[in-house]
Amino acid sequence: MKQAHPVKVIAVTGGKGGVGKTNVSVNLSTALSDMGRRVVLMDADLGLANVDVLLGLRPKRTIADVLDGHTTLADVLVRVDDNMWIVPASSGTQEMTTLSEHQHAELIYAFNDIADSMDVLIIDTAAGISESVVSFVRASQEVLVVVCDEPTSITDAYALIKMLNRDHGMTRFRILANMVHSDTEGRHMFNKILTVTDRFLDVTLQYVGSIPYDESVRKAVQKQTPVVKAFPNSKSSLAFRQLAIKVDSWPVLKSPRGHLEFFVERLVQRI
DSSP states (O other), rough: OOOOOOEEEEEEEEEEEETTTHHHHHHHHHHHHHHOEEEEEEEOTTTTTHHEEEEEEOOOOOOOHHTTTSHHHHHHEEEEETTTTOOOOOOOOGGGGGOHHHHHHHHHGGGGGGGGGGEEEEEEEEEEEHHHHHHHTTTEEEEEEEESHHHHHHHHHHHHHHHHHHHHOOOOEEEEEEEEEEEEHHHHHHHHHHHHHOOOOOOEEEEEEEEEOOOOHHHHHHHHHHHHHSTTSSSSHHHHHHHHHHHSSSSSOOOOOOOOTTTHHHHHOOO
């Protein structure tokens, strides 16, 4: 039997809204697809979709249609370019924000059907620490926590890490500083979180770098185009490409961890 190829699964999260998670998710996905990786970006802000808005897309179907049983996940995929697709969420749908544990599991298992068509799955989570956010973060192999230089961003990121560690036994987190004025500022933000986690939690944090504050990002949002495409030589674009190179080098999980996760059947096959 042909062995299934592994898929790298990364949850982009942050605790607080407004830290630029979706922008990071879209540009990281685009940069990875430009490197030749087949990327699926899932908009996991299930009731307030915005990935499609950032990309100027108008999807006909969304995750809500998959959960209703009206269509398959493969039919919901929207192609962005040669190597990139999105799984759009629905906007302004209250019931999508309160999915049951069973519905989350159904959605996570549905990705098995499209696993052969991707190398990387990026999950753009909603803001906050709802059950939905926790469910998707726990089901991912890597957790990329996006922070910006606001006290509430640092405290919310810590609260998210603390809850995932204490309630769900998660111990590894990667930290990305967004909208910084220098890499020193980014490292300073990382060290603020590290000081508290080292004191109170048993976790490993890794600083993966920073994305500079850049007017080009705002202009790209207005154009509904990723900054790495709209302004490829901008400071932020170069930083996103560096981030993509780092992410590409992260090892893929080799075995299941004993709870609900994306592509667990493939991991079992590989044992």
